[in-house]
Amino acid sequence: MILLDDVTKTYDRRSQALKHVSLKIEDGEFVFIMGRSGAGKSTLVRLLMKETEPTEGTITVNGVELNSLPRRRIPMYRRTIGVIYQDFRLLKQLNVYDNVAFAQRVIGKTNREIRENVPEALRLVGLSAKYKAKIGELSGGEQQRVAIARALVNQPKLLLADEPTGNLDAKTAEDVMNLLDEINRRGTTVVVITHSRDIVERMHKRLIVLNRGTLLSDKEQSGQ
Ligand SMILES: Nc1ncnc2c1ncn2[C@@H]1O[C@H](COP(=O)(O)OP(=O)(O)O)[C@@H](O)[C@H]1O
Ligand SMILES: [Mg+2]
Structure with missing residues (x-):
């Protein structure tokens, strides 16, 4: 699904x-990517979305080699990926x-x-009853579930979540993670x-650790 081959990203001479x-x-995998602030995690997401280009190396996502993907094909390519951000990025007035x-x-x-797909996505994230609510009336966890429903409704093969629980309390974060796990079990x-x-x-999932832009470790976390 994702293949990075010797990828280097340099924004300017000082920061690699x-x-x-x-x-x-x-x-079909579920993978965590962990690393301190500045480790390069969001850069990886931007590269996978082709929002920025690698300085060196090649990236292939779902059989698409991103370096040679023509600009006009980028919107179509992005539709095959669902993305969730820490700050939800919802349309507040809707x-x-x-x-x-x-x-x-x-x-x-x-x-x-x-009319068929939206109620289905809202059912999956447990928000059917709140379909008419304004975003501002929802809790943080509910807003993140709307963001997940939005990421899923187009049935992407790949779901990328960049610190999806960064703004949530521990219990709500756990609920959101369980939901992502359920989505993974359905094949995404x-x-x-x-x-x-x-x-x-x-x-207990595979964990990739980034440290200052390099891959520090990559291993399965065994269940007990
Ligand atoms: N647009 C940018 N221009 C210059 N430097 C950037 C830019 N985006 C990120 N960086 C730098 O790249 C490094 C990795 O950033 P980032 O990928 O956002 O890390 P993380 O998401 O792990 O916190 C940091 O040192 C950051 O300052
Ligand atoms: Mg980041």
Whole structure:
């Protein structure tokens, strides 16, 4: 699903965000990426979304080699990936339903498809009852679940979450992680960036650790 081959990203001469990183994530995996602030985690997400280019190396996502992906194909490519951010990035003036429906409208789904897919996504994240609520009326955990529904409604093969629980309390963070785990069990490849050791230890998933732009370790976390 994801292949990085000797990827280096240098923003300017002084800051190397990633240094010679190679890694492979298979279809259907659930992977945590951990590392301190500045380790290069968000840079990795930006590279995978082709929001920025690697200075060296190649990145392949779902069979698409990003260096040779023409600019005009980028929007189509991005639609195959669901992304969730720490700060949710929801449309505050719209209600829950319309936030999720928006993701379908921009890719040209018909109203009929939208009326089918949006309630389904909201059901999956447990927000069916709040479909009319304005974003500002929701708790942080509920807002993050709207963001997850929006990321999922277009049925991406890959879900990238950049510190999705950074703004949530421990219990709510656990609920969100369990939801991502459920989504993974339904077949979506899930990559979660976090700096919470607690979450990683509880979930027993593969863990990739970045340290100042280099890959420090990569191992399965066995369940007991
Ligand atoms: N747009 C940018 N311009 C210059 N330097 C950047 C930019 N984005 C990130 N960096 C630098 O790259 C390094 C990695 O940043 P980032 O990928 O955001 O780390 P993380 O998400 O792990 O906190 C940091 O040293 C950061 O200052
Ligand atoms: Mg970051």
